[in-house]
Amino acid sequence: MAYIVKTNQLTKVYDGNEVVSTVDMHVKRGEIYGFLGPNGAGKTTIMKMLTNLAKPTSGEIEIFGEKLTDRSYEVLKRMGTIIEYPIFYEKLTAQENLELHCEYMGYYDKNEIGHVLDLVKLTNVDGKRVRDFSLGMKQRLGIARAIMTKPELLILDEPINGLDPVGIRELRELFKMLSKEYGITIIVSSHILAEIEQMADTIGVINNGRLIAEVSMEHVRHSQTDFIELIVSEGKKAAFILDSQLRITNFKCIDERCIRIYDMSVSQKILSKTLIEHDIEIEEISRKTSSLEDYFLKLINGGGIHA
Structure with missing residues (x-):
C-alpha cells in the first residue's frame, strides 16, 4: 500500500495538556481523506504538524x-496548504499575490495564474485589492494559491468556510477532479459532514486528540442502516407504546418529538395505526437511511443505536 502520509504515535503537548495523543494516520496516494472531529479535537494541530508549522x-x-x-x-x-484562515498581502490584487507566491516557491509558470483563478471561479477581480474581497473570495484565493504549483499533496483545513451552497458544490467538484484527473492526494477537514460524505474516499475521525476510526467511505456506506423516523406530539408516550404494545426495543429517542426505529419488521401502517389508537398525533413518518453524520455521532458518543 502506497501511503503519501503516515504518522506513528504522533503526540503534541501544550502547557502540560496532551492535545494530540499517539495518532497513527494513514493516507493513501491519490485519495481524498476526510478529517472529521468536533471543535478542539486536534485536527488543526495535526495539520500544522504535517506542514512543519508545529513540532x-x-x-x-x-x-x-x-x-x-x-x-x-x-x-x-511538493505540498499545498490552507491552515486556518489564509493570509494575503491585502493591498495587492489576487494576481499579484499569486505572482509573489510563485516567486518564493521557485515556480516560474506564471501563465498558470489565470488558469487556477478560473478553476476556483474567482473571475472579474482584475485591479481589485484583496482587502476588498469577501470571506468566500479569500477562501477561493487561498485554494488557488494552494494548487498554484501543482502540488502532489493538498492539506486543507475547513476550505469551504464562508462559501454559499453554490460555491461549496463548485469546490467539492474541483477537489474530486484534482484527485481523479491529476492524482493529487487531499487531506480535507470540514464541519459539513454531508460534503465530506460526497467526496471523501477515506475518513479519519478524531476526538479528544485520539484517532478513534480510520475507515473507507465504502465501509461506512455498507454499514449504513435503514430506519423509520417518527415525528410525534408526545415522544415519551410514543416510546412507551412502542415498547409495551409493539414489543419494539431497537429504537432511539433523538429528542422530545423524534424517534428512530431500527426494527424494520414492523410496517409503517401498523406503527401508525397503533400510535393513533393511543391518541398520539403523528406529524411525520418516513423510511430513511443513516448518513455519515449518524456514523460520526455514533463514534463520537461511543454508543450504539439502541435506546
Missing part, C-alpha cells in the same frame, strides 16, 4: 516516504 512532542511523521524534519524543504515544496 511534535513525540512520534514521527512520514511524507512521500521520508521522515519529516526541520530540513524537509523539498518535501514541503
Whole structure:
C-alpha cells in the first residue's frame, strides 16, 4: 500500500495538556481523506504538524516516504496548504499575490495564474485589492494559491468556510477532479459532514486528540442502516407504546418529538395505526437511511443505536 502520509504515535503537548495523543494516520496516494472531529479535537494541530508549522512532542511523521524534519524543504515544496484562515498581502490584487507566491516557491509558470483563478471561479477581480474581497473570495484565493504549483499533496483545513451552497458544490467538484484527473492526494477537514460524505474516499475521525476510526467511505456506506423516523406530539408516550404494545426495543429517542426505529419488521401502517389508537398525533413518518453524520455521532458518543 502506497501511503503519501503516515504518522506513528504522533503526540503534541501544550502547557502540560496532551492535545494530540499517539495518532497513527494513514493516507493513501491519490485519495481524498476526510478529517472529521468536533471543535478542539486536534485536527488543526495535526495539520500544522504535517506542514512543519508545529513540532511534535513525540512520534514521527512520514511524507512521500521520508521522515519529516526541520530540513524537509523539498518535501514541503511538493505540498499545498490552507491552515486556518489564509493570509494575503491585502493591498495587492489576487494576481499579484499569486505572482509573489510563485516567486518564493521557485515556480516560474506564471501563465498558470489565470488558469487556477478560473478553476476556483474567482473571475472579474482584475485591479481589485484583496482587502476588498469577501470571506468566500479569500477562501477561493487561498485554494488557488494552494494548487498554484501543482502540488502532489493538498492539506486543507475547513476550505469551504464562508462559501454559499453554490460555491461549496463548485469546490467539492474541483477537489474530486484534482484527485481523479491529476492524482493529487487531499487531506480535507470540514464541519459539513454531508460534503465530506460526497467526496471523501477515506475518513479519519478524531476526538479528544485520539484517532478513534480510520475507515473507507465504502465501509461506512455498507454499514449504513435503514430506519423509520417518527415525528410525534408526545415522544415519551410514543416510546412507551412502542415498547409495551409493539414489543419494539431497537429504537432511539433523538429528542422530545423524534424517534428512530431500527426494527424494520414492523410496517409503517401498523406503527401508525397503533400510535393513533393511543391518541398520539403523528406529524411525520418516513423510511430513511443513516448518513455519515449518524456514523460520526455514533463514534463520537461511543454508543450504539439502541435506546
